[in-house]
Amino acid sequence: MRLDKLLSNLGFSSRSLCREMIKKGRVQVDGIVCRDMAMHVPDGAKVTLDGKEIDTRVERYLMMYKPSGYLTAAEDKSQQTVMDLLPKVYHSLGCMPVGRLDKDTTGLLLFTTDGDLAHRLIAPRHHVDKVYLARVDEPLTEEDEQAFREGIKLQDFTAMPAKLERLEETLGRVTVQEGKYHQVKRMFSARGKRVLELHRASFGEMQLDKGMRPGDFRELKEKEIAALYQAAGKAHE
Ligand code: URA
Secondary structure, eight states, rough: OOHHHHHTTTTOOOOOHHHHHTTTTTTEETTEEEOTOOOOOOOTTEEEEEEEEEOOOOOOOEEEEEOTOOSSSSOSSSSSSSSGGSSSHHHHHTTTEHHHHHHTEEEEEEEOOOHHHHHHHGGGGOOOOOOEEEEEOOOHHHHHHHHHOOBOOOOOOOOOOOEEEEEEEEEEHHHHEOOOHHHHHHHHHHHHEEEEEEEEEEEETTTTTTOOOOOOEEEEEEHHHHHHHHHHHHHOO
């Protein structure tokens, strides 16, 4: 990527101000002052601004403990979104949520700059399991488990077979591979139950870190990123 584009994508400033910084000799690439704003920066090059090393990775992958009360959306005119919980650099790089959790749902939400990966991870044909803990308003029954196993008929589609495990009288663990709008809530609603609390515990092999609090996020490790690409059936350069 061109040096000026890279710096502005990384959120340092507008493209024109980044050009100024480059012209002034404030930027070095692999230890050499670079005044050529169009210079192609090779992967893995060490770039510094005013002597401080810059993290130049443009592909990013995050996990967040989504708190209740935030929309899963890139932006919204009147309500807070999960993007508001991320520093500017992730906005500049085009990091977006993978799929959607309802405003009142908590738990594991992934973000990536790779839109194709995100798309694949939420497509049911890739069979990526999403596990939710659901607190409902009525006792769960064996018939509920059976209905989830068979696939529940909803107004506009029949949900694919899913797994419901009763953990407590009104607490269930649900494993689904689809992610349609209000999917889990609608499946319970079809069984005459209202979901009072919904929390996503895992996405594929990924689980929320034990120590994470609502609103926390972190970058994924290389091993975790590789597992996501594998789950999505996509090569990772
Ligand atoms: N199913 C729902 O109903 N809501 C969510 O947020 C996620 C899955």
